[in-house]
Every structure is written in C-alpha cells, then in structure tokens.
Amino acid sequence: MPDHSRDAELAETAVSALTAQLALTPKPGLPDLRDLAVHHLDHRTLRWSAKALLPGLTAMAAAARRAGRPTALLRAELGAIGRCTEHSLRLAGGGHTGALWTLGLLVAAAALDPSATGGTITDTARRIVLHPDPKAPRKATHGSTMAVKYGAAGARGEARAGFPHVRRALGVLTASRSAGAPEPQARLDALLTVMSTLRDSELLYVAGPSGLRHVHTAAQAVLSAGGTTTPAGAEALAALDDDLTRRTWSPRGSAALLAGALFLDSLPAPAPARPAH
Numbered sequence: 001m002p003d004h005s006r007d008a009e010l011a012e013t014a015v016s017a018l019t020a021q022l023a024l025t026p027k028p029g030l031p032d033l034r035d036l037a038v039h040h041l042d043h044r045t046l047r048w049s050a051k052a053l054l055p056g057l058t059a060m061a062a063a064a065r066r067a068g069r070p071t072a073l074l075r076a077e078l079g080a081i082g083r084c085t086e087h088s089l090r091l092a093g094g095g096h097t098g099a100l101w102t103l104g105l106l107v108a109a110a111a112l113d114p115s116a117t118g119g120t121i122t123d124t125a126r127r128i129v130l131h132p133d134p135k136a137p138r139k140a141t142h143g144s145t146m147a148v149k150y151g152a153a154g155a156r157g158e159a160r161a162g163f164p165h166v167r168r169a170l171g172v173l174t175a176s177r178s179a180g181a182p183e184p185q186a187r188l189d190a191l192l193t194v195m196s197t198l199r200d201s202e203l204l205y206v207a208g209p210s211g212l213r214h215v216h217t218a219a220q221a222v223l224s225a226g227g228t229t230t231p232a233g234a235e236a237l238a239a240l241d242d243d244l245t246r247r248t249w250s251p252r253g254s255a256a257l258l259a260g261a262l263f264l265d266s267l268p269a270p271a272p273a274r275p276a277h
Helices: 003-023 033-037 040-051 053-067 072-092 097-112 118-129 142-150 154-160 164-178 183-195 201-224 231-247 252-266
Strands: none
Touching (some): 003 040, 040 072, 053 097, 072 097, 072 118, 097 252, 118 154, 118 164, 118 252, 142 154, 142 201, 154 252, 164 183, 183 201, 183 252, 201 231
C-alpha cells in the first residue's frame, strides 16, 4: 500500500472510531442516538463535524511518516495542523476538540510505526507530547484553569502519561468480549471504566471536586453491579444517565478517550513474521 494511502486509512479509521463512539447508546450524560428524536440537529452536527477531522488527521499521519521519529519538530508540526483542524471543526459546527487531541496523537504515533499496536502506540504518543508545542496559545482554558486550581492533569497529562485510560479501556473491551458481552455492552463497560477514575477537566470545571467524585462513584457502581450486561448494572446505568442529564453534566473527556481506544482496537494486527528458510 502506498504511504499516502496508509495516511488516509489511519485518518478514516480514527473518524470511524469517533462516529462509533457517538452512536453508542445509552451513554450517560453524552450525546447518543436517542438524541435524534429530540435534539437531532445537535447529534447530526456532531456526526457531520467528525468528518471535518479527516484532512487534519491525514496530514498528521503524513507528517509523522515523514519525520520517522517523535521529534520536537514533529510536535510543532502536529500542533500547527491541530490548530488548523480546530478552525475547520468550528466551521463544521464545533465539538470534538478533546477527540482531536487524543486521536491526532494516536494517529501520528501509529504512522511512525505501522507494525505497532496498543501500548506501543500510546507510549510513542507519550514521547511525541513530551516535546513542548512552541506556538501553543497562551490563553487560559478549562483544562489549564483546573490544572492550576486542583492539580488536574487534564488531556495533556493523560497524553504525557501514555494514555493510561485508553489502555484501561482496551483491556476492558478484551475482557468483556471474552466474557461473552455483546459489543455495545463491552464498549459501555469500557466507557464507564474510564469515567470511574478519570479526572475530567470539563466535569471538574462544571461540577467541582465533589461532583467529579459523585460521577466516579456512580460509574463504579455500574461496574460493581456486574457491568451493563447484568440487570442490576443496567439499572444503575439508567440511574446514572438520568442523574447526569438532569444535572447537565457531560463526561466529554471520557468519551474522547473511548474514541481513542476504539481507534487502537480497530487497527489491524501486524502480520506474523515469516519463518526464516
């Protein structure tokens, strides 16, 4: 396969992972297919704007392939592409900024080593983001405000740690499938696993530390009840969904990391090495 086709394939796989996350239903406090009946424009706009990521993600993959290593120059180029892509997202209706950060780094890391999978890709993403972005905007964001106020690492901290919640979500996907869970329930269990421990900057900004602890506890209650495949777990999930909807709390950071896990999960396994003759 020509290199430029591989770049486009990685980008398309990432966007497909994001749209799969959007379609997953029911997601507590997050847009899903139920919104089509009431807020159809919101959900359709999110699906449409996800497609606006394609050119930027393709360019990130190409930049990484050309660089060949996780250098400071690559980090700067990815930052520049990311800012252009954020502008395209705004023109397409907005949303997905967190997913762009996660998927952009993972796509670039996957492009650096086409044979890599899972933890190897997340570690390469960590090595990319350890370099500073020299032209990153200096204005305060919700994430930077929460980092100063509460010491929350936010999306950047997640990347600098090698995306531990993406790796956890991947592990839950594998374990849930092995236990016989249908695919939607395996993905919901992965989402709840992230929600149960992630210090989501957006949630922290809106709900404060006590609200974040409340979400952690409620998400863990679903998992402790046996996950979404059990009647008790499904009941706890419905209660959590009602609660977050009523409070208008949305765990967007967890959704973005689930999209990252679904991207890595969708990558083909490397071909086995041929035996030497």
